[in-house]
Amino acid sequence: DTEVTQTPKHLVMGMTNKKSLKCEQHMGHRAMYWYKQKAKKPPELMFVYSYEKLSINESVPSRFSPECPNSSLLNLHLHALQPEDSALYLCASSQVGGNIGYTFGSGTRLTVV
């Protein structure tokens, strides 16, 4: 298995809702990442987990809450989002240090209404 699977592919949520994005990989990668991509912009790093521990938080608002319950799973919990949070959310994984390569998922297209 050489894929990163993200679910759901599309999500529409209200500003008072609580939802979660899910990311799964079975490549034995011990580093996992969340990126946010706005239209016509490159992906921007949000969080990095290494060995299931949060190692980088790029000053992301607390309405985004990451969780790494095991080495194969990465979640992003969403609460009280704003319309400007609408974007494509990409998950990636790699060996720790990223010396072999980063594999990206297809993303979740999030729309906040």
Place this chain on the structure above:
Amino acid sequence: SQELEQSPQSLIVQEGKNLTINCTSSKTLYGLYWYKQKYGEGLIFLMMLQKGGEEKSHEKITAKLDEKKQQSSLHITASQPSHAGIYLCGAKTDSWGKFQFGAGTQVVVTP
């Protein structure tokens, strides 16, 4: 701050013609990656370069990393409609693994 400069921003090329995209950093790169993205979709890994002077090819796409490991180019030979999309370079700019992207190059292939 944007540490990877990618050029051009967009490119319109006639089918069958060649094209080149450049990616430049002011810092030594610990690994340079090329990805392709269709609008609104995930990233497709193309190639990774690590060693100075390294060159890799896959089908009609060739990527090179210069000796100083600060500049890379992606060259597509005899472009086809399937080559249309957004090409992103990405790199680790520190040994820790933090990964950043260039701004992307939109490629349009016309008949």
